[in-house]
Amino acid sequence: xxxxxIKKSGEYYDSVTLMLASRDLLExxxxxxxxxxxxxxxxLQLLKGxxxxxxxxxxxxxxxLLIAVKAADEKLARETAGRAEEILRESKRKRxxxxxxxxxxxxxxxxxxxxxNLVVISVAGRWAGDVARDALKRGLHVMLxxxxxxxxxxxxLKELGREKGxxxxxxxxxxxxxxxxxxxxxxxxxxxxxxxVAASGTGLQEVSSVIGNRGGGISQAxxxxxxxxxxxxxxxxxxxGIKALAADEKTRVIVLVSKPPDAGVIDKTAAAIxxxxxxxxxxxxxxxxVVLKEAGAHPADDLEQAGLIAVALARGEDPDGFREELSxxxxxxxKTAKAEATKMKDGQVHLRGLFSGGTLCDETQLLCRETIxxxxxPAPIDPAYKLDDIWKSRENTVVDLxxxxxxxGRPHPxxxxxxxxxRIVEEAADPSVAVILLxxxxxxxxxxxxxxxxxxxxxxxxxxxxxxxxxxxxACSITGTALDPQDREKVNRELAEAGAVVMPTNAAASLLAVxxxxxxxxxx
Amino acid sequence: MILNGLFEQELKVVNIGLDSFQQALEQAGxxxxxxxxxxxxxxxxxxxxxxxxxxx
Numbered sequence: 001x002x003x004x005x006i007k008k009s010g011e012y013y014d015s016v017t018l019m020l021a022s023r024d025l026l027e028x029x030x031x032x033x034x035x036x037x038x039x040x041x042x043x044l045q046l047l048k049g050x051x052x053x054x055x056x057x058x059x060x061x062x063x064x065l066l067i068a069v070k071a072a073d074e075k076l077a078r079e080t081a082g083r084a085e086e087i088l089r090e091s092k093r094k095r096x097x098x099x100x101x102x103x104x105x106x107x108x109x110x111x112x113x114x115x116x117n118l119v120v121i122s123v124a125g126r127w128a129g130d131v132a133r134d135a136l137k138r139g140l141h142v143m144l145x146x147x148x149x150x151x152x153x154x155x156x157l158k159e160l161g162r163e164k165g166x167x168x169x170x171x172x173x174x175x176x177x178x179x180x181x182x183x184x185x186x187x188x189x190x191x192x193x194x195x196x197v198a199a200s201g202t203g204l205q206e207v208s209s210v211i212g213n214r215g216g217g218i219s220q221a222x223x224x225x226x227x228x229x230x231x232x233x234x235x236x237x238x239x240x241g242i243k244a245l246a247a248d249e250k251t252r253v254i255v256l257v258s259k260p261p262d263a264g265v266i267d268k269t270a271a272a273i274x275x276x277x278x279x280x281x282x283x284x285x286x287x288x289x290v291v292l293k294e295a296g297a298h299p300a301d302d303l304e305q306a307g308l309i310a311v312a313l314a315r316g317e318d319p320d321g322f323r324e325e326l327s328x329x330x331x332x333x334x335k336t337a338k339a340e341a342t343k344m345k346d347g348q349v350h351l352r353g354l355f356s357g358g359t360l361c362d363e364t365q366l367l368c369r370e371t372i373x374x375x376x377x378p379a380p381i382d383p384a385y386k387l388d389d390i391w392k393s394r395e396n397t398v399v400d401l402x403x404x405x406x407x408x409g410r411p412h413p414x415x416x417x418x419x420x421x422x423r424i425v426e427e428a429a430d431p432s433v434a435v436i437l438l439x440x441x442x443x444x445x446x447x448x449x450x451x452x453x454x455x456x457x458x459x460x461x462x463x464x465x466x467x468x469x470x471x472x473x474x475a476c477s478i479t480g481t482a483l484d485p486q487d488r489e490k491v492n493r494e495l496a497e498a499g500a501v502v503m504p505t506n507a508a509a510s511l512l513a514v515x516x517x518x519x520x521x522x523x524x
Numbered sequence: 525m526i527l528n529g530l531f532e533q534e535l536k537v538v539n540i541g542l543d544s545f546q547q548a549l550e551q552a553g554x555x556x557x558x559x560x561x562x563x564x565x566x567x568x569x570x571x572x573x574x575x576x577x578x579x580x
Contacts, residue, residue, distance in 0.1 A: 012563055016542050099560030109538040109557045116557070117533055122541030127563050131540055141530055145541065165528045179535040181554045184545055188552070220531060247526045444548035485551070 001032055003070045004077040005054030006085075007039070011065040013088060015124065017095070019411040021087045025080055026410075026418060030072040035408055036084055038124075039064035042148070046408035062126065106134055118167075120183060122146055128171065129153035136160050136168070144170030144225070145184050151232055154225070158236040167244075168237055170225040174201035175443075177208065177221035185414065185445035188483035192217015193314045195251035197241035199229045199258040202357030203285060203303055205441060205479050206506060207257055210307025212481040213504070216314055219251040220244075229261035235268055242269070246276045253314045254280045255306055256297070259362065260287030270295035279313045281306050285362050286381065302363055304505040333508060336501065337515035343471035344434055349520045351375070351513050352427040353398030353437040354420050356413035357479065357506075360439045361400035364510040371514045372396065372521075378403060393427060396517065398437070414446040421457035428461035428472055434520045435473040436461065437513040439506055440495070442480025442488060450486060451494030458498040473516055474500040477509035 018036045025034035035052055037043040039060030047053040052068035060066055067084045071077040103109040110116055119135040121128050125148025132142045132149075136157065144157075149171035161168035169176050175198075176183040180191050187205055189212035198204035201223065208218055222241040229235050238258070245251045254276065261269065261284070273280050273295040282289050282297040283306035289299035298319055300306035308322040351368070353375075355361035361377070368375045374382040375396040387397060390405055399406075401413040401420055413420050420438070427433050440450050447453060458474050465472035476495050482488050495502050503509035537556040539546035549556035 014541070016544075095560075102558055102560035104560050104562075106538060106540065106559060109540075109559050113536055113538065113555070113557050115534075116536045116538045117530060118535060119538045119540060120545055120556075122539075122545060123561060124563070130564075131561075135538075139528070140538070141527070145545070165525070167527060167530070179531060179533070181535045181537070181549060182552055183537075183549075244526050244531075248531055250531070444552065445544065 001070055001072065002074045002077045003052060003054055003068065004074070004081050005052070005056040006067040006081055007057050007060050008065040008067070008085075010063050012038070012063060013065060013092070016411070017088065017091050019416070021084055021091065022410060023416060023418070024087055025069060025084055028071075028076075028080055030076050031069060031080055032072070033070040034080065034084075035066075035068045035410075036088070037066055037408060038062060039066050042404070043408060046405060049405060050408060106131065106138070110138060117141060118143065118178065120145060122184075125149045125171070129157065132157050132168070133160070136164060136166055139164065139166070141167040142169065143173055143176055143183055143223070144168065145173060146170070147172040151227060154227060155233055155236075158228070158233060162236055162240055167222065167240070169223045172227070173223040173225045175204050175221070176223040177218050179220070182444045185441070185443055186221075187212065187443035187480050188485070189481055190217040190483070191219065193219055193250065193252040194255060194310045195219045195245035195248065195253070196221040196255045196257060197224065197238055197245065198222070198256075199224045199226050199238055199261070200285065200359040202441060202479065203257040203283070203359040205357070205443060206303040206360065207255060207283070207307045207310075209479050209481050210304050210505060211311055212483070214308060214311045216307075216311035219248060226259065229258050229265045231262040231264045235261060235265035238265065239268055239272055242272050242276070246272075246278060252278060253310050254278055255310045256280065256282045256292075257303070257306065258283075258287075259285050259359070266291050273297050281309045281313065285359060286366050302367075302507040303359070304507040329508065330511060333503075333512050334515050337512055337519060340471070340473045340501070341434070341516050341519040344520060345431075345470045347431055348434040348470060349517065350430075350432045351396045351398075351435050351437060351517050352393050352433055353510075353513070354423055354427070355398065355400045355439050356402050356420065357439050357441050358400045358402055360477070360479070360506040361398055363506055364398050364437065364513075367507070367510045368396065368398070368514055372517050378405065393430070395432075414441050417447065417450065417453040417457075421454065424454075424457045424461045424474075425464065428465045431468065431470065433472065435475055435513045435516045437509055438474065438476045438500075439509075440476055440478050440480075440491060442478065442484040442486040442491065444485065446486070448486060451491035455494045455498035458495065458500050462499045473512075475503060475509045475512045476500045477503050477506040479506065
């Protein structure tokens with residue numbers, strides 16, 4: 001293998017252009033790995049981790065473009081790198097043509113649309129803060145998709161937003177639904193009476209999809225970004241979001257979704273809940289909801305339950321009414337697990353979870369911990385289970401392929417399935433693997449046809465295992481609704497035809513996976 | 525008034541960054557204007573710091 005690195009000073013490209021160009025290179029026969037990125041400190045670390053950092057890149061800074069190609073031989077590496085430069089030049093030309101009639105600044109856009117009320121910002125983190133501040137000063141609500149915004153900037157922006165009565169969703173806010181509009185990565189759900197405040201992106205998507213699929217509707221779904229519920233930010237937007245939904249006449253039930261907030265924020269949230277005369281449902285992934293329960297909230301065990309409780313409350317039904325239905329389904333899942341496990345060969349005992357949604361990955365880790373014990377992960381709940389090499393699973397492993405270390409120079413795994421497809425086939429080659437667990441997230445922003453993308457890899461993985469006499473279960477969950485652009489039913493069918501066992505939610509698919517592991521370990 | 529009346533207004537979005545977010549909103553039937561954004565001073569941090577100092 002030969003690695004070539006090129007540094008081009010002072011050439012700026014946005015991350016999507018770079019990702020698309022990287023993807024183009026990765027599809028070249030004989031090219032093992034490739035990345036085109038700006039030379040930020042973070043990217044340099046990531047290139048180093050992937051073995052793509054070369055001497056030519058030394059001293060690179062934020063405004064330097066870096067091209068790295070790892071190929072079978074030097075000639076191919078050089079040719080491919082040369083092609084990268086061509087692709088980028090061409091995209092710059094096309095963009096200049098397409099963008100000629102567009103405003104070049106927020107000021108210009110507001111002149112064009114004086115009644116604009118919300119700005120979605122997804123520029124690189126080091127500029128996102130300035131753009132957001134400008135928006136707030138103009139009286140516009142903000143959704144900050146960008147990450148890598150300094151925490152002090154986040155606090156300053158959120159304090160300014162609170163003072164002016166403006167939303168500051170994010171930084172690192174991937175999804176929201178405001179006035180029925182799906183923002184960034186969001187599912188299409190009918191409008192209704194349930195309002196959500198979420199400090200977790202895929203958590204919000206899963207809960208809103210469950211609500212939609214159950215026939216419920218969303219009034220507003222406000223994202224805050226994960227750091228909002230930490231003491232450093234103090235839950236500013238989480239609390240403002242609760243306040244807004246409490247006062248909103250169209251919202252009858254409020255759902256709170258978050259990874260465990262810091263203690264100070266939990267207390268403030270509990271105090272806010274006590275003031276509200278609407279039912280509140282809380283799902284704190286991995287956290288103890290006792291304080292919120294004492295404050296009067298309905299605690300949920302997982303994301304699916306949070307959605308089901310909310311729909312029942314909005315209809316004035318018994319919030320525990322779904323439990324019998326879920327326990328019947330759990331019985332069905334156990335039967336399926338048994339049928340799958342019976343076909344397996346000695347030694348097939350492990351689970352491999354390959355996720356695109358961070359919160360879904362967390363949810364699975366938690367279920368595993370309670371049932372089959374801690375699992376290995378690049379971001380484990382139990383630090384002793386940190387995966388040494390993120391590219392190689394061991395025993396029971398779950399990975400979130402949307403984590404930064406996997407996405408250097410690549411689009412997010414909800415958009416680009418190449419990494420996940422490769423890894424599915426790799427995991428299948430391991431004779432100790434009994435079940436591969438996947439999440440498929442639909443909605444705006446995600447890949448337009450995930451079923452078509454994943455099906456060949458699932459079929460290939462199962463075929464390879466079968467060649468060696470193994471039956472491999474691939475358990476898939478789908479996060480999304482029938483109204484999403486991808487068509488949930490079609491995706492379901494494509495995955496099932498490839499041999500996957502498709503489950504309606506991550507909680508259900510994870511249960512199937514752990515039940516299989518339990519049976520295969522024997523004695524359970 | 526909650527959030528300056530946001531929930532009562534028609535949502536009108538300015539999108540700065542990934543243009544697919546603007547396209548998705550239009551596809552879903554909402555109004556969104558795309559900004560053809562590029563980093564200030566072509567991304568050069570020193571020039572940017574100087575411009576900020578000058579109040580530009």
